[in-house]
Amino acid sequence: MSNKLEFKNAMLRMLRARIPFISIKSIERSRVLEVIQELAEEINIPMYVHSLSHGMADIKTKKTVNDDRSVVGGIDFAVQNISQRQNLTFIFTEVSNIEDDNIVSRHIYDCVVQAIERGGCICMISTKSVWSQLQRLGMTVTLDPPNEEEMLSIVKDCVLPYQNAFPIEWGEKDFKMAAAILANMTRIEAENVLATQMAKGSLTKDDISKLSQEKDKLFSDISGLEKVKIHPEMLSVGGLDGLQQWLESQKQLLTADLKSRKLRPPRGVLLVGVPGCGKSLSAKFIAATWNLPLYRLDFAAIQGMYVGQSENRLKEAFESADNASPCILWIDEIEKGLAANANDSSGVTTRMIGQFLFWLQESTKKVFVVATANDVTKLPPELLRKGRFDELFFVDLPEEQERADIISLYIEKNVLPHPSAETLEKLISISSGFAGSDLEGAVRDVAIQAVINGDECVDDALYENCFRNIVPLSKTSPERIEAIRSWGKERALPASGLSWGSSYDMVAARRTIII
CATH class of the missing domain: 1.10.8.60 (Helicase, Ruva Protein; domain 3)
Incomplete structure (x- = not known):
């Protein structure tokens, strides 16, 4: 099931239940409003949407009902109408300063209290957290960027109308590969990338790899990660037969549909061995072979001086890697960042280890981790148990x-x-x-x-x-x-x-x- 369908079903239940306050977390306002407009037609209840550019308008007819474009003016209009009519729904698209106790959040709070009495509903689209007292009056629902299933539909809708206008070499497998690459981008970002490729008057199988390059540009400066440039022509590789065969099988799993068997994508590999034998360069080799962007996670750069800062930065880095998927995440000399330290009275290292293990275990995004270590004895034993990394390989001195x-x-x-x-x-x-x-x-x-x-x-x-x-x-x-x-x-x-x-x-x- 796509996230969009899950979001639509959740919104349908909340609107029918007349939840007085619904916080919608999403960076794609247009997709949210598209779903809400469909629901307005299905359940046939009056809904109005407010924006700073148009004021308050009927979501079905697009007709403006209040010219005041300010948020305060929109809230006043909602309060006035909720007091006169029942079962009204108002959607606010651009509300700031709602994280804390302030005049705006209290104004919305009073509006929601009145909505409770009249069966009204106030919806807010935002990427920020909501003042706790206000949030406790309602519920939260999230619309994530399109996953592979929804992205496949977006790609086909964008490409197939032009199949009689110019040559399109893509088959079903190519469409699925494109969807896997563009997944986790917003719809408009994916449409822009596809339009750029089609602008040359054709769509070839070679364009699949270019989609990855275009997506890489969007995530070239993401929080907590360092983009690593790869020059495949500079890599000369021989040997590593066991590792290469294993990687080939994992590459197939990275692009295969694993949902039917309830399998997660390959999580990664831990390379240990003698310093200077090519463990770090193996990450570049894997990224070049799989034609995926490579990002380097530097634990030293994540460390902060304030309580909780390191953990928050690490969380942001993992979220960035998930958004950039499919990609390769390279953690060089992992023992230096996650080594157990008896003198760590603050517990920062312990919490970072726990956060890393949780993400490694629970994330379902196609992020393949390549971690290298010279002294594995410094690593916590829970990191080495079966199931954390897909495999553990040893790179020895050359014969x-x-x-x-x-x-x-x-x-x-x-x-x-x-x-x-x-x-x-x-x-x-x-x-x-x-x-x-x-x-x-x-x-x-x-x-x-x-x-x-x-x-x-x-x-x-x-x-x-x-x-x-x-x-x-x-x-x-x-x-x-x-x-x-x-x-x-x-x-x-x-x-x-x-x-x-x-x-x-x-x-x-x-x-x-x-x-």
Whole structure:
């Protein structure tokens, strides 16, 4: 059932019950009035709508009945008529200063009290909260932006009338994909995006991805989140067979109709492993592969100095992500934001953990979370239990063949002369225990010398010297790396898709190459 239909049924019951005060929460006044106008025809009761541009008008005939455009004038008109006639309904579309106890809210309160005696009804459309004393006289109903079901109808109504005017390549599957992308936008926003695409005189299957880009522009500066630009051509990916196969299945679930089986959309993945092995870049890879916008949640930026500020900011960030769905939400080094802290006497971290877990469990929006962690031991155990994230993967240090591939990829990326086969074998041996970032750093040092002294200085000796100058984390902190790997073997799936069984210098399987 669409939210619009639920809203209409709720309003119908309230109007028939003659609830004296109805607070309607919505950012789409036109959709609300459209539904109320339909109800006015169905139940045949007099309804009047007030706006600052037209004053008070009959909702069915559009005829102005009171020229006073001010809110106070509209309320006075409602009070006067409610005292003379029964079962009148008045809808106010633009009322400010109703959150607190003030002259306007008390004026409306008195009007509602009179409506109780005469079977009248006062409706207010607003996005703000209502003064508690006033709200207790009535009920609240919400009209959210169109969901996928309603958006599908909006998309078809916008596109199909033009099917004889210019080429339209979309089939039923494409319409459903467009509806999934545009869901949670307002109707006018979705119609504007579609009209922009159709303005070129055709509608092709390639335009589906452009819808996501246009929606992304509307949410490019949303509260609590940082928009991350993605350059797919800069991503070179190899390995991660197990993770990639799992992601492919999740992508299908992200676009499939799951309502019939009562399933929620895929919630996300937690990537753990050795620092510098490409966990963070995996988020960009997923967003690029799925052609979805990527937003980064920074817990440090959310922290506030006042009581409740951090929790409110986190709530706003999650609401923003829900509105931007479908999208990828990247939480880098999640342990730094949600680590259990014994010295946290204020309880802020505990409340933020609870808020995050609640959203992760209850949100039904198509927001796919990609969280990365280097030290999972700092995370609260309730975050790691089955059902929070859809899966937990471990990204390990690259093996011999992987190191060979990574070195070659970075050499090609930096447009460098290749070393001899014998030297390449030496580099593979020297780089035992290197993370992907260590290999990148070694090749970058070679590239820097090439820029300074020219390509003629790049020889086998330079490659070998640059690689020997790198001291990886696996050698400076071997205990830390071994602890991370031991934890991953016991609790996570290998990103390679292969079973655990040997150390990183003995496994011949491919795992991860991301540059």
